[in-house]
Amino acid sequence: MKRVGITGQNGFVGSHLYNTLGLFSEEFERIDFNKEFFESENDLDAFVASCDVIVHLAAMNRHESEQIIYETNVGLVQKLVDALRRTGSKAHVLMSSSTQEERDNLYGRSKREGRELLVSWAQEAGGKFTGLIIPNVFGAFGKPFYNSFVATFSYQLTHGETPIVSNDGEVKLIYVQELVDTIIQEIRSDKGNAKLLVEPTAVKKVSEVLDLLEDYKTKYLEGGEIPVIKDSFEHNLFNTYRTYIDHKSHYPVKFVQHTDPRGAFVEVIRLGIGGQCSFSTTVPGITRGNHYHTRKIERFAVIKGKALIQLRKIGTDEVLDFYLDGTEPAYVDMPIWYTHNIKNIGEEELYTIFWINEPFNPEDADTYFEVV
Template identity: 60%
Template sequence: MIKVGITGQSGFMGMHLYNYLGTKSEEIERIPFDKAYFTETELLESFVVSCDVIVHIAAMNRHKDEQVIYDTNTHLVEQLITACEKTGATPKIIFSSSTQEARDNLYGKSKRDGRKALEQWAAKSNASVISLLIPNVFGPFGKPYYNSVVATFCHQLNHDETPEIHNDGTVNLIYINELSEVIYNHIVATDSSKTELISVEYTASKKVSEILNLLVNFKANYVDNGVVPDLSDKFEKSLFNTFTSYIPKDYFPRKFTKHTDDRGAFVEIMRANTAGQSSFSTTVPGITRGNHYHTRKVERFAVISGKAKIQLRKINTSEVFEYDLDGDEPAYVDMPIWYTHNIKNTGDTELITLFWINEPFDSEDPDTYFEVV
């Protein structure tokens, strides 16, 4: 087992990496980190001693005074080095740097100088430092007006605000799950390299207007009309999963349109511009199904007969969202990624639920991780 700690664990990148490593529990033991460690010397020293690998992500990205950014980020690196020197700890350190190292701003300079300080420590201590030059990162749960333009646009569109493009430049992007995989590969690598600077390849290059147009279409088709878009393109699926993470939780459940006549009733369950797999289940009263989460799959639960309670909880948080559905008024709830979810028959008759998911089940790559809501 490799013991891995992540500074900045509660931030956007740190939280995603922490959760990603949680899916690798057969080889990774996560060492919890709290930002208070940077104000409590003994706690930081205990942390560095406990880790085989430290992924140093903690940093300030934005501030009205750029000097504060520089001073904060370089000080965090200094504290980490001091803790290692005082305890004699020599964990492999994976440093989250940025392509902005090459730019003339104090954020980029803070990353460059922090990297060089870590490299000097590694040379003296016979330790290993892998520095990653990371392009623009996007993904679910990013902080609007802080982490990325994608986060800002997603927030605005889901809160009835009008996004504006100030500079329609080309943005080189990597999805947070892809970045987490890159970092994971460096965590488990057994090469003997002591100091290495690696440029992380971007996986998509888009104009800002292209990104906004896709998000506007998600709003018009999915939020306003319940139509799942074409998810065959990897970037667009990642962008869609990012977009849906900003939809307010009171958006669900969504009631279907029920057409009735003397023959009975007709309900359209799903309209999608993408392939997928449909299935249904019957559940006896009192039984709960699910209690798992996905990291990439788009999934819909539609209750068409009986009564049910659907519960959702974001991984590593405590708040539970609950939705009561009744087949007398057929409705659906879509499952966001990184939310463990379940469905319970709360009635006294059989529950019938229709499930749709955007990819057929693959036992070799199920993307299904069990955790009780």
């Protein structure tokens, strides 16, 4: 078992990497990192000495002063190198750098010089170092106005704001989970590579991305429709967009009922893609679920009985409660990386329709059990 520590484990990429490593608990032990460790040599040394692998992600991306960005990023790497030397560490160190290394700006310089500091340490100490040159990263839970224009646009479109394209150039993109998979692959390889170019998985104009996000707003947020998803990039972009919706105020979404003397008709879901639709009955007091997905798109629709649907983002304590009643049929969609369940809180059987965008495959279930 490899002991893996992540500087910046609570950041955008760091939290995804930390959570994903947790899915391989028989292969990796996660060594927790606190940003205050950089202010204490003893704490930083103890952290470094505990790790077989260190993924250095802690960095400053934006600040009104480029000089502060430069000094902060180089300073963090220097502190890590000093701790590696003090402890005589032979850890495999991986560092996230940027395609901006070659640009004439202080952020790019800070990443290049930081990477070169770790290259020198590895050569001197006989350690292993991998410098990851990474394109623009997008994905769930990125900080708007900081991590990515995708995060900014997604936040604006789900919070009543209007995005503006200031520079409609082509952008090389990689989804955060694809980057995490690459990092884990490098950890497993146990080989160093001073300058590893991480290939983008999509190249898009900024306006192309905005057009897709605006389509998601119109069809999904406002209309409840699962839009056409043509490829893995659009799948990942749609899942990213969904995480910026204010779940507390948006759900449950009531269906439109059409009634006549025969009874009622409700359209449960309108699809631009396929998937699997299923139906369940649940006796009073029983809870289903208590699991989460990292890629699947899923809808729970209560059509009879009373239910409590609960969501909790992995790594957090806040539980979101949604009460649904079949007399007013409604649905809740499950965001990725949120563990969820549904409980019959009524006195009669609960009738629920479940839709998910891909049929269940026991060899690749993307279903991880954790109690809400």
